[in-house]
Amino acid sequence: MDNDTIVAISTPPGEGGIGIIRLSGKESLSIGTRIFVPSVYLKKNIDKKEKFSPLGRRLYHGFIIDEEGRKVDEVLFCYMKAPYTYTREDIVEINAHGGIVCLNTILNLILRKGARLAEPGEFTKRAFYNGRIDLVQAESVLSLIRAKTEKGLKAAMGGLQGYLSEEVRKLRDDLADILSEIEVNVDFAYEDQDLEEGSYYDIKKRLINLNNSMLKLLQKRRQGKILQDGLKTVILGKPNVGKSSLYNYFLKEERAIVTEIPGTTRDLLIDYVNLKGVPLKIFDTAGFRKEGDRVEKIGMKFSKKAIEEADLLLFMLDASAGITEEDRWIYSKINNKKEQKIIILLNKIDLAKKICGNELKYIFNCDKVIEISLLNGDGLEELERAINEMFSAGDLYSEESVLVLEVRQGELIKKCADHIQEALNAISSGFPLDIISIDLRSAIDSLDEVIGENLAEDILDLIFSRFCIGK
Numbered sequence: 001m002d003n004d005t006i007v008a009i010s011t012p013p014g015e016g017g018i019g020i021i022r023l024s025g026k027e028s029l030s031i032g033t034r035i036f037v038p039s040v041y042l043k044k045n046i047d048k049k050e051k052f053s054p055l056g057r058r059l060y061h062g063f064i065i066d067e068e069g070r071k072v073d074e075v076l077f078c079y080m081k082a083p084y085t086y087t088r089e090d091i092v093e094i095n096a097h098g099g100i101v102c103l104n105t106i107l108n109l110i111l112r113k114g115a116r117l118a119e120p121g122e123f124t125k126r127a128f129y130n131g132r133i134d135l136v137q138a139e140s141v142l143s144l145i146r147a148k149t150e151k152g153l154k155a156a157m158g159g160l161q162g163y164l165s166e167e168v169r170k171l172r173d174d175l176a177d178i179l180s181e182i183e184v185n186v187d188f189a190y191e192d193q194d195l196e197e198g199s200y201y202d203i204k205k206r207l208i209n210l211n212n213s214m215l216k217l218l219q220k221r222r223q224g225k226i227l228q229d230g231l232k233t234v235i236l237g238k239p240n241v242g243k244s245s246l247y248n249y250f251l252k253e254e255r256a257i258v259t260e261i262p263g264t265t266r267d268l269l270i271d272y273v274n275l276k277g278v279p280l281k282i283f284d285t286a287g288f289r290k291e292g293d294r295v296e297k298i299g300m301k302f303s304k305k306a307i308e309e310a311d312l313l314l315f316m317l318d319a320s321a322g323i324t325e326e327d328r329w330i331y332s333k334i335n336n337k338k339e340q341k342i343i344i345l346l347n348k349i350d351l352a353k354k355i356c357g358n359e360l361k362y363i364f365n366c367d368k369v370i371e372i373s374l375l376n377g378d379g380l381e382e383l384e385r386a387i388n389e390m391f392s393a394g395d396l397y398s399e400e401s402v403l404v405l406e407v408r409q410g411e412l413i414k415k416c417a418d419h420i421q422e423a424l425n426a427i428s429s430g431f432p433l434d435i436i437s438i439d440l441r442s443a444i445d446s447l448d449e450v451i452g453e454n455l456a457e458d459i460l461d462l463i464f465s466r467f468c469i470g471k
């Protein structure tokens with residue numbers, strides 16, 4: 001790893017009250033003190049060249065001065081001495097005014113003094129390399145920044161505090177225990193003398209237990225994804241049933257255009273809402289119809305993709321129109337994925353109804369049908385409750401299961417579970433011990449990768465490149 005001194009603007013771009021520039025590395029203090037003059041120096045007329053040696057973890061008021069001696073900004077300066085810092089290196093943070101030009105001027109000044117612009121995630125990467133956090137914790141930092149709800153935040157915080165690492169490490173140690181027991185036997189066993197019957201049974205039992213814990217952890221993968229990315233919720237139906245009206249209702253603003261002209265929405269609209277703690281990533285789609293102009297057809301293509309990837313489909317019909325061929329056609333297209341949940345919405349019940357919810361339940365063989373009116377608000381609370389119940393039920397949000405698995409972590413744990421399963425199969429088939437030990441070794445390697453042990457540098461680079469600059 002490079003050990004040069006890095007710098008970045010750590011606050012988001014744009015105007016803000018303050019903006020923070022962060023330096024990390026050996027030269028942080030010397031670079032920082034070369035561009036900063038504390039206000040007491042100016043007041044007491046102390047020569048700028050007299051060395052300013054700040055105490056650690058104190059905020060000093062003063063000015064950033066450029067090469068020509070001009071004041072660039074009025075700031076607060078803080079020095080944090082290694083190793084008790086985010087990166088475990090010397091850190092200097094400058095709280096400047098939050099304008100982009102102002103921050104860039106200071107940044108450029110620091111670059112001219114010899115610091116290097118940090119890559120995305122490089123501060124966190126250093127924290128990892130310097131042993132302050134493991135890879136699971138580092139990835140939790142990312143989840144923490146991206147959390148969309150309080151529950152997501154809590155889950156990420158659990159990861160950062162090391163709960164997930166702890167679980168993974170425990171599984172790893174158990175596996176290593178079993179492996180060493182087997183290896184002792186491989187080393188000492190005579191050609192024709194393998195493990196005793198009882199030990200075989202014991203190892204098998206322990207492996208089955210491990211596998212179960214692993215599967216439990218994996219169950220949380222989808223949940224974690226929902227907490228992080230939001231529950232992908234797609235509103236669909238034929239044109240003019242009221243999809244965009246529902247989208248606007250969720251967003252509490254007139255985001256999508258609503259008119260009585262069928263085919264109003266042509267683009268896919270996407271936004272996030274927090275529905276009483278359930279994060280929804282909500283999609284408004286172009287109405288589906290068999291015939292449509294060129295633009296509508298493109299819109300429908302986007303809708304199809306969104307529907308493919310959805311967790312929850314809100315299929316909407318118009319009560320005043322009754323059920324049409326088009327409705328049946330759309331339903332036949334969506335009702336084929338087990339993991340997708342569907343709620344059927346019968347909208348416009350304020351008008352004369354040609355069909356009722358119970359009939360729809362029967363026709364579509366679906367028990368989640370809700371009658372609503374976006375005009376007068378009927379049924380909308382019931383809809384919100386239904387979504388909430390669907391995803392608050394079970395252990396999705398129970399207190400002890402708030403752990404988020406990153407996709408990468410989930411895949412590795414799945415790989416580990418597969419290797420354990422192979423080991424179990426090998427035991428059942430009476431294969432020799434050294435074959436079983438190979439499977440177990442691979443299982444352990446997968447878990448090591450989760451926490452970032454023995455991971456190749458390029459893979460680590462890839463992981464940290466997903467971070468934002470300045471983190």
Ligand SMILES: Nc1nc2c(ncn2[C@@H]2O[C@H](COP(=O)(O)OP(=O)(O)OP(=O)(O)O)[C@@H](O)[C@H]2O)c(=O)[nH]1
Nearest residue numbers: 239240241242243244245260263264265287374375
């Ligand atoms: N009476 C009544 N009219 C509604 C209701 N919901 C929506 N509308 C009206 O139905 C028309 C179509 O609403 P939209 O929300 O644009 O429907 P859409 O499904 O998005 O339509 P497309 O984008 O064309 O596919 C508008 O004139 C709405 O005001 C309702 O509950 N009752």
Ligand SMILES: [Mg+2]
Nearest residue numbers: 243244264265
């Ligand atoms: Mg629309």
